[in-house]
Structure formats: C-alpha cells, structure tokens
Amino acid sequence: MASKAKPAISTRSSTRTKPTTQPTTTTAARITRAAATKSTAPAPSTTTKKVTAARKPLLNRNASPEITPAVAKKPAAKTSKLVASNSVSSNSGSDADKEPIRAYLRIRPHLGDDSPTSSPYLEPLSDTAVRMTDPSQPSQDNQLHRVRLSAAAPSSIYTFSHVFPTSTPQSEFFTQTTLPLVQDLLDGQNGLLFAYGVTNSGKTYTVQGGNEEGGAGILPRTLDVIFNSIEGLHAKHRYRPVRLQGIEEADLSSTPHSTPAPPNEPALADVLAAHVEDPTELDIDPTVLKLDRNYEYSVWLSYTEVYNEKVYDLLHTVNCSSEGSKTIRPSFVPALANGGGGNTNSLLLTRKALPVKPSPASDSGDTISQGKYVAGLRQIQVNSAAEAKALVKLGQLHRRVFGTLANSQSSRSHGMVTIKILRNHRGERNDPTAYQTSRLTLVDLAGSERTKYTHTTGDRLKEAGNINKSLMVLGQCMQVLRANQRRVAQTLQAAGRSDTRDTKRAMAVVPFRHSKLTEILMDYFVGEGKAVMIVNVNPYDTGYDENSHVMKFAAAAREVCTNPVPAPLHRAPSPMKRSQQKPTQTRPGLHGIGFAPNRRKVTLSSVGVDRKVSKTQLEIVEEDEEVGEPGEDEEEEPLDPMVDALFEEIDILRLQLVEAHLRCAMIEAETREEVMKEMDERMRDMEQMFTRRLMNEIARNEMKTDAKIDMLHRAGAFGKAPQPQSSQSKREEVGDSEGGTSEMDDVENSLVRGSASTVRCAFDSCSINLVCGRGRCRACIFCTFSFIFGCLILSPGTESCRQTQAISAYRPTRSRWSRSPPTSVGGRGRCH
C-alpha cells in the first residue's frame, strides 16, 4: 500500500482570516499526533488528489492553489487502478489496495461513583498493547480454596492500532482516530467509525462527549471540523442525496415529511425540557482541514436507531419550512388526552420502522453496489455546525424517549449518525454526473453485556437478545470476512496465481442479512470506504469475561480489510421524486400474518420552575416497517413472499438460537457458582472437623500431662504430697520452711515454671488464656507441645534436661509408659 503523507490540517485562527498549516495544539499533543501519524493514523490529504486524478478532467482544475506538487506527481499506475476499481464491481478493487480496519482501545478512567475495586485488570504495556488479567484469578495462598468460574483465559495480551490511556483528552482522541476519516469524507471517501464495548465503558462519552469543558466527543468535533473547513465553499445545491449514494433534484417547495405541530397539545420538547442538557456550546473544535477550493459542498445529516431489530428515523419529526430552515422541535402524533390533573399529560408517540433495501446500481455510477440503504430515512441539509448539533441533540432526545427511557441506565439501541457530503466542481453545477456523494457514519453501539449481569426479563430480555444477536452477527461477519480474505490471500500466494475468481466463488457467504445493523453497515465492509473501530473498556467493572469477548471481537475485526477508494461520480439522477412514490404497505409477517405494533408505556417526571412535579405518560407505539408495492422500484430485489417468509423463519430460528445460547451460558455460570458454593461449604466443614479433632487431642495430652505430674506428686517424687494450694504458694512455703530449694524442688519448679519461663506461650495475645496456675496457657497449642516436648528441644545441661532426669527417675512398676531407664544428667533423655 502506498504510504501517505500527513493530513493537511490547519487550525482556525480567531478571526478565521488566516488559516495556518499546523494545528495550534500543545507540543505534547503535537508529538503524540506525530507518533500516531507514524503508527496509526493514515494520511488523508493525498486522497483528494487521487480522487481528482480519477475524475473526469476539468478545465480549471490545474489552477487549484491547493494542489501540492506531491499530488500532481501521483503515479499513473495508481490512477489507472482507481479507475479500474470504479468501473468494475464495488468489491473488486485490487486486494492489495485494501486496508485493515483500525482498532483503537480507549480505557475509561475510574469514576467516583463506581463500586470500589482493588485495581484495574487492564495494564497498558505499550502504545499498542495491553495485558488483561482476570481479577478473580486465585492468588498463591488461596489457590486450593478457589475454583475458577470463568472460561476466559486468565491473562492475555491484546494489540491495537493504538491504546489510549485514561488520561487522553477528547481533542487528542478525536485528532488521532477520527480526523483522518473527516479528511477522507471531504475528499470523497466513505468512512465508518463504530464504538464497541460493554455497557458503561464510555461509548456514548466517546461519540457524543461529556458536559465538562473540552469534553465534546468525536461527533460534535467532526461537525465543527467539517463546517470550519468548508467555510466559503458551502453551496445550496440543486440536487440532494437519496438512498445510499444516489442524488435527485431537490424540490425545495415540497416538505413531504413535515408534520405541523398540533396547537394546544403538549410537545415532547416542552415536556422534556428538564431532561435536556444545557445547549450552550462552549466546546468548538478549531481544526480546519485543507480542501480543494474548486469544489463546493453541502452537508446532509441523518440519524438512525436500530432497536429490537427495527430501524427508526430519529429525525422523522423535524419540520422543514419551504425555505429549508428547520424548526428543531419534535411534533409527535397528538396527545391522546390531557391527564386532567393539571400536572399529568399523556402523549401517544408513534413511530414506524423503516425497511432496509438494496441500493440500486444506478446510484453508484457504473459500479454494482452491494450496499443497502434505509428507505424513507430523512437526510436533512445543515448549514452550520450549531444547526447540525441541535439536530443531533433532538435525535438523542428521541433515542432516549423511544429506546432507553424505560431503562435509563444504558443505551439499548444502536445509534447511527450519518453525515453525507455532496460535492461538485464549481464549473459544473448543472451537470448531475459531476456530483459525488461521500458519507461518514458514526455508530454508538448498544452495550454488549449479557443478560445475566443485567437481570433482564420480559421486554428487556428481548432487547438484550436482539442486541446480542446484532453484535453476534457483526462478529460473525468479521470472522467470515477475515476467513474469506485469508483464503484469497493464500490463493494469491500459492504458486504466484493472480486469478482468484474460483476462490472468490467458493467463499463463504457473509451473514450481513441476519441483522439490521450489519445490513446497514455492510457497504463499508464490502463496498468502498474505511472502517475504524473504537473499543471502549472500563477496567474497573466486573465484566472481565465480557471484556475478553470485546477484545476477541477487536482482534477479529483488525484483520478484516476494507476497500478505501473514493466514491464514484453519479449517473444522471433518477427522475423519480418522493411525491411520485407509491403508497407503501406493512410488511407481512410469517405465513402472511402481519406483526402487531409494539406498545410500551413510559412515565416521565420532571420538576417545573414552580417546583411542581409534573408527570407525563408516554405511550410508545412502534409500528412495523413498510414495504413498497412490488415493482415500485425496478432496480430493487423482487419480493418473493416465500423467500421472505423463509428469511423470517431463519431470523426467528436464529433469535431462538441466540436465546438458547444465552440460556446455556447463564445455566453454565449458575452451575459453576453452585458447585463453587458446595465446595466452599465442604471445605468449611472439613476445617471445622479437623479443628475439633486437634482441640480434643490437645485436651487429651493436657490431661495426660497433669495425670503424670499428679502421679509424681503422689509418689512423693518431689518430696511431699501435693497440697490443695496453688503451686506458687506451695513453692513459696517450701522455700521458706526449708530455707532453700532442694534439687527436687528445683526440678519441680523448673518443670512447672520452666514451660512458662523458658518456653513461653508464643501467643501473648492468646484469646483463651486459661492460666492453669503453673504459669502457662493450657489451651494454647504451643504451650502444650512445648511442655510435652521441651525436653527434646532444649540443650543438655539446662533446667529442662534436669526435669527429664527427675521425671525419668520415677518409674512406677506397673506403669507401661515409664519403663525406660533413667537418663543421666546432661544426657538427652526422653521425657515420659
């Protein structure tokens, strides 16, 4: 692959009069960017020229001040390759031109409200590698007591295009990951960026951003950079983008999707005013990209949501006036009734799922498009970054209401913002074939956690099933694509073959059709464009296994190559206008039975300025997608009811399979937990049993020792029969009456005291500490054993050794245990 130069980026000056050629970032940021350019970010600026070379020649193109000599010297071979790729199949670009999907890892910092955890289980090893270590991995001390619950590897190293540590600011993250895609977009290339990760890992923060200063995410920054860069080049085109990459003549007088807000009815925007964040935009990215100023641009925005395997337009309700200016106010279907209580409103919100259809070949010049588009999706022209951001905010509001309000903790849908750029050469405004559309889709995927951790049931289980299904299908697509591409590469390598047609024919079918998400995104993987994956990880949460899956997904995705060639020029736009479109019908379900619309009820509470709590009940009706009449669009796939029913059946079976997999995973995890608990209980029982045995043994030994001493006393071995007095007073008496200590008394004293004085209890804080009157703790194991075996462990000639002799001297004739001969003084006699 040809190496590319650094992107031509300049930072917008405060007056916007003098764009510089370098961004005004800090030295550190510049160093980081330089490193990233070397290691990760592709250089987009040269692409412009590649496009130019592939385009139909324009008279005044050479006059462009923006074309650098490096561009002008583009090798002819490259140009011809591009022309070839444009003129054959969209997937037929040279395999050598393909670029692997870039995968960036972003590690979320620890937040104050997180549950306390010891340490993160993700350790950055370098700029591109991290090690993940299972936090539940048993330590060496308690290895025997732990059973590993997880099936994931305990420690693995994963590599990425770049690893962004927790301290990475949003601006730096944007510059390294998304800015090249924005440059490509403005140069006519398609791009996809999707954020993938478990819930709460920072996907939405990455895409949308946070509320703090400098916290704007990649989406608002992308909009800023686009409008900064096309300032002065902005155009009101005669044409507008339709479908995936088609254009049609814009009819500014018609506003087919406008729904006037019904008077005297509560608008959702008012109801939810309390929920909307502060609209003041402090955070504007100042970056300006260098563009060919012979072109003019228009920017179009659409916002889609894939929820429960249905595609919805989040900007469906935006009103457009005849001048094209937008009223950023949702106008939902009118309220059912006013609650009557003054503070309770009821709203009926209806939205219709949109069908996904194959893109007609006429939209993509001479190429055969493999992509699909969302039929009926609104693409709204935006004239400024502020306007675009307001639309995005509205879409987010709708997404929250329809998709997540019932479960405000987490995004339960995949949100996709598509920015389309329509550009044409200034000299060819009226030539529709000179127009080119390119698009950049930013996707905030739903969390990839399993139902087990979210304790979902009912509707939420269905949601989770669908989320898992679409993500699973996305993963499968990556794997099949990777396998197919490997096979082609192997064929090319084998004996220097250059014809891979046989291999391509035998390749596995990539299951894009199995999920709406993959159907919509398939064009980026098999068509033209670049793909970037952001992997978000929260290393402090408990989802180690889930994050392992995320990492494996990223590993598979990184090996998939996409085809980064510029979008083709258009054919003459289709004459069909929306007003001429035929009415649509609801898609029939399996066996011809239509699906009933899905109804949900959500109650919203908000506190007004007068501190009154007002409640709004929303009834959300989600209607099924519509399909056009057969023959409505000649270039579409023919709708065979049998085939359709079979596909429905496959989808249902697939969903059941996913659910079965989920159930199995849950059962497996529960069984592991049960076994673990049982093992734990057994270990505890055994521990108790052995403790009991040990205590009994100690008590028995204690009694034996006492009995021995008593016997010695009774036998008069110590000179006198024992008195019912304390040993201490007895010793004192003996000492006083005899005026000194006899040898035997010494022995006895040392026998009694020795254990306490020479072999003291090792545990000063012995909790039992039942002092027996002999200066030692009876219950203490150390005392007891030291007492019993003291004679064995002390050196000859010491007090204890004399004890040995004294004790050994006593040999009752009938005692089985005292038959051994007495030991000599100083010898290593055994204490019986």
Ligand SMILES: Nc1ncnc2c1ncn2[C@@H]1O[C@H](COP(=O)(O)OP(=O)(O)OP(=O)(O)O)[C@@H](O)[C@H]1O
């Ligand atoms: N890099 C970061 N710096 C500071 N805060 C962050 C960062 N990433 C995420 N957060 C915070 O973490 C929380 C969760 O992030 P976010 O909502 O983006 O997660 P998510 O992956 O989108 O979750 P879900 O899939 O459930 O929607 C938010 O409060 C967000 O502000």
